[in-house]
Amino acid sequence: MESSDIESVLNFLRKNHLSISESALIDDLFEKSQLGHLLPLPPLKIPAGSRPPPLQTSDGNSSDDQDFVSLGSSTTDLCSSEFTNPYGIQTLKGASSHASSDRLSQFGTARDYHEFDMQNDSTWYREKDEDYCMPSSFDHFDPFTGPSEDKFVMTLEKENQGKDFELVFDPILNPLEKANGFDKVWPTTLCSSFEGDVLNEVNDIEENNNSCSDNLVEHSKRTHDLQKKKREKDVDFNLKSNYDAAKAEEGDGIATNDESLMNANEDEYEVFDLRIIHRKNRTGFEENKDLPIVLNSVIGSRYVVEEYVGSAAFSKVVQARDLQTGIAVCLKIIKNEKDFFDQSLDEIKLLKLVNKHDPADERHILRLYDYFYFHEHLIIVSELLRANLYEFQKFNRESGGEPYFTLTRLQVIMRQCLEALDYLHDLGIIHCDLKPENILIKSYSRCEVKVIDLGSSCFQDDRLSLYVQSRSYRAPEVILGLPYDQKVDLWSLGCILAELVSGDVLFPNDELVFLLARVIGMLGPIDTDMLIRGQETSKYFTNEFDLYHINEETNQVEYITPQETSLGEHTQVSDTLFIDFITNLLEINPKRRPMAREALRHPWLSFPYET
Incomplete structure (x- = not known):
């Protein structure tokens, strides 16, 4: 190739803002110059989403706009002009680009490039599009990139397009192997092993090859300086062996950093x-x-x-x-x-x-x-397991037999439930849905039970939801939208105990405002501090902290006055230790409500009833 041809190509690339291609061409010139002659230039993948404007040839005619296509495409005609883009792919005439793309797309293998203005958009190249300038290997093994797959269907035209090209020796890869110089794939950046030779041979290039001008040499020096860091991380010949070698060379600092990242990931997942x-x-x-x-x-x-x-x-x-x-x-x-x-x-x-x-x-x-x-x-x-507490209590009452849930058995059941909750709470788990249906009997004769259904459970440091616990067993802090912890399970257990001893749900499944009215009527008023901090307080209380309800029929605000009652009246139990125990579990303010371990120390659980 003559010096004028090279300069024409460089001018063309500069004119069309193809700096990547220009840099790659200069790298090739440096590499081939030390051989004493210039080999045919390698192909470079240029996106075909937007084509450069037609060039005016020496005879005044426009160059065919299909000279510049993405690598691997066999859809364009060979330019008839004397001047051709050395980074284009030569194909046979007669193929329609549009038709071929449709045909290839039928097999799902034709690559669709996104639309962009390559001439005017200087940021069109992105890291994820690196394969634009690193072409795939077609006919020969490429030691720089390794085997790869082309993104396009291999057609008959593609298979035959390079048969008439002159075969030349490839003295760098294998002096005894013949290579198709035009179709041989070369990397756009030199391997790091060639870097020193290229920089040291700049003067020899000027002496041996006068076709390279001073401007070209200076431009290449600047280009190599800018790309130095990138070339140091070029592709290895043997991926696995060189990966191990590179890992050892990078030093303990990087290895330690990677190890710490892996350890942090293991701690989280x-x-x-x-x-x-x-x-x-x-x-x-x-x-x-x-x-x-x-x-x-x-x-x-x-x-x-x-x-x-x-x-x-x-x-x-x-x-x-x-x-x-x-x-x-x-x-x-x-x-x-x-x-x-x-x-x-x-x-x-x-x-x-x-x-x-x-x-x-x-x-x-x-x-x-x-x-x-x-x-x-x-x-x-x-x-x-056996029946749950709700079903068995219902069966026991309807069958007319001897009551199963005596105070003695309730002591045993409550102790097992508290031990289960204490264990869960020690692990940082909140059950969040404790109710009679989720406590199953393991043995009727030994009065053994088990807690089930952790599907709604969560860890205390999770992002806690406002919609937990079945309504009749929902703690006041959850209803008011306050932060909550494991003590909500103790509230639910108190509701269960009252239901087992009385046979009736302590707080029926009404609207939450009526449930709050029952809580206040039986256990006393809610602390003002809780009402002030509650995110949901305004749904149930006025600014003066009066309970209200909007009548859906009249759309009028109705005030609700809680009806006073007591736990003793509901449970029909006069045992003071029992009432004290259940009152502790049903403490409205969670700050005063005991944890499971504290509740296990209550004297009622160890009080000896006569059998």
Whole structure:
């Protein structure tokens, strides 16, 4: 290539603001000059989203605008002009760019470049678009980049386009190997091993190759200085071996930093595996969003359904037999909803944590056996327990038999519940949904119970929600929108105890304003400090802290006067120790309400009743 041709190419690149291509061309000139001759120039990928304006050739005709395309495209004609862009890709005539793109897109392999003005937008190049100037390897192995895949479909024209090019020896990569000089892929920046030679041979280049002007040499020096740091991190020949070597060379400082980042990540995250069981050779959704419960059917290739137990807000429960162990288990089938799925994953995480720290099963918390994903449903397998306190109390009253929940048995149940809560609270967990339905009987004769359903539970340092606890068991601080902690579980336990001894819900599931009226009427007024700080206070109290309600029929404000009553009147129990114990659990102000460990020391729990 003549000196005038090189200068023309450089002028063209400068004129069209293609600084990356200009720099790459200069690098190639330096590299090839030490060989005593200039090899054919390598291709460079230039985005085709916006083409440069047509160039005027020496005969006054415009150059074909399809000379400049993205690397790998076989959709343009070879320029007939004497002057061609050395960084374009030569293709056969007769192919339509638009038609070929449509054809390639049918296979999902044609790359769509975003629209931009490459001539006027100096910031068009971004790091994620690095492959614009690092072309893929087509016909030969490229030691700078390694094997890569072209983004375009290989067509017959592409396969044949370089057959007539003269083969030349490649003295840098392999002196004995013949290479297609035009189609050989070269990196846009020199490998760091060549850097010193390039900078030291600037003077030799001027002597051996007079085609390079002084301006070209000075420009190249500046370019190499600007790109020095980038070249030091160029691609290695052997990715894995050089990665290990580079890791050792970077020193203990970087390694220590990476190790600290990994340790910090491990402290923040943990992993557990979810087994997914699916049909072989089938895809798509299940026909029914609800998993049908069929007796004697097998779930997860292991659990035989024996009995339907019941359903809750976001799950169904069945009794099943484990084919591997032969024992009866409980299967909780979560409904196919994203929120329910996520909430149940939280329950699995918490049960794993709770069971891990209670290997002897002494803390009265449900045991988790297994969990998996089956037919688009998350399945939680746990130990099989008996009826919950609500159902058993209802059965006991309706059957007309001897009352089961005597004060003696209530002592035993409350002690187990408090031990379970104390254990959860020590782990920083708030149950957040303690109610009779979530306390199950393990043994009727021994009066053993277990706390279940951690699906609504959270850690104390989580971002706490205002909508926790079932309404009849919701603590006053939650209703008023105050910060809360583990003591909300103690309030719920007090409501449960009053319900078990009386047979009636202590605070019926009415509107919250009426629930507050019952609380005030039975336990006394709410502290003014709590009302002032509560985010939700204005929904129930006026500025003078009077309870009010808006009548939906008349849209009028109605004031509510709490009706005075007492715990003794509701429970029909005159035992002073019992009333004192339940009054402590139902302390309105959480600052005065005991923790579970403190409540365990109350004398009522150890008072010996005659049997």
